[in-house]
Amino acid sequence: MKLYMVPAAPNPTKVMLYIAEREALGSALSIEQVVVNTLKGRHREPEHLARNPFGTLPVLELNDGRFLLESLSIIRYLETVQADTALVQGDPAEQALAYDLERTVELRFANHVGRYVHATNSPLGLPADPELAAELRSAMTQALEYLQTLLADGRDWLGGERVSIADITLQSALQFARFAKVDVIDGYESVQQWDGRYRERSAAQQVLRF
Numbered sequence: 001m002k003l004y005m006v007p008a009a010p011n012p013t014k015v016m017l018y019i020a021e022r023e024a025l026g027s028a029l030s031i032e033q034v035v036v037n038t039l040k041g042r043h044r045e046p047e048h049l050a051r052n053p054f055g056t057l058p059v060l061e062l063n064d065g066r067f068l069l070e071s072l073s074i075i076r077y078l079e080t081v082q083a084d085t086a087l088v089q090g091d092p093a094e095q096a097l098a099y100d101l102e103r104t105v106e107l108r109f110a111n112h113v114g115r116y117v118h119a120t121n122s123p124l125g126l127p128a129d130p131e132l133a134a135e136l137r138s139a140m141t142q143a144l145e146y147l148q149t150l151l152a153d154g155r156d157w158l159g160g161e162r163v164s165i166a167d168i169t170l171q172s173a174l175q176f177a178r179f180a181k182v183d184v185i186d187g188y189e190s191v192q193q194w195d196g197r198y199r200e201r202s203a204a205q206q207v208l209r210f
């Protein structure tokens with residue numbers, strides 16, 4: 001399999017952290033990682049558009065030549081490979097709760113962080129949009145308060161004792177904010193402590209650049 005990706009971008013980072021976490025659990029997923037340089041516009045060139053007509057990253061090329069275009073679908077597929085070392089464990093309800101929390105982090109926080117970064121200090125040079133930034137900041141506040149509530153019982157990870165896909169999605173968003181020198185967790189002490197803990201993990205040390 002081949003993972004087409006670009007470092008520091010949130011959705012590719014999500015899959016890269018996932019793979020590193022699986023490897024730490026003993027999986028040998030045999031995935032070659034291929035950089036598609038978005039700063040040079042390589043994702044808009046025919047070679048990448050043949051893999052994914054939408055031009056986004058990550059893309060996973062399966063061994064039979066088919067392509068998966070969505071980060072969470074890639075993760076769900078990889079969960080079935082060497083499933084004895086899958087990241088998401090537990091009975092069906094526990095697994096559903098893990099995916100539910102991941103979607104909550106993505107849709108109620110990480111997506112806003114991506115748009116907030118571009119509205120304040122866009123790495124792509126997009127014009128600042130203070131009005132949109134204020135709206136996003138307020139939406140992010142609700143999610144951050146929810147995360148603080150989860151962490152208030154002293155758990156290490158968002159879902160409890162084990163690192164899960166929600167942790168990976170949160171860290172991918174926070175790295176993107178750091179890359180753009182935008183602080184989105186200022187004042188949220190439990191989330192800041194979680195961030196410090198996650199960045200000490202070997203998966204984080206291998207994958208994160210910022």
Ligand SMILES: N[C@@H](CCC(=O)N[C@@H](CS)C(=O)NCC(=O)O)C(=O)O
Nearest residue numbers: 009010011012056057058069070071
């Ligand atoms: N829903 C997709 C989103 C993929 C996505 O938007 N990737 C960004 C990088 S984080 C990208 O490729 N942006 C370049 C573009 O849209 O032109 C996923 O989760 O994989």
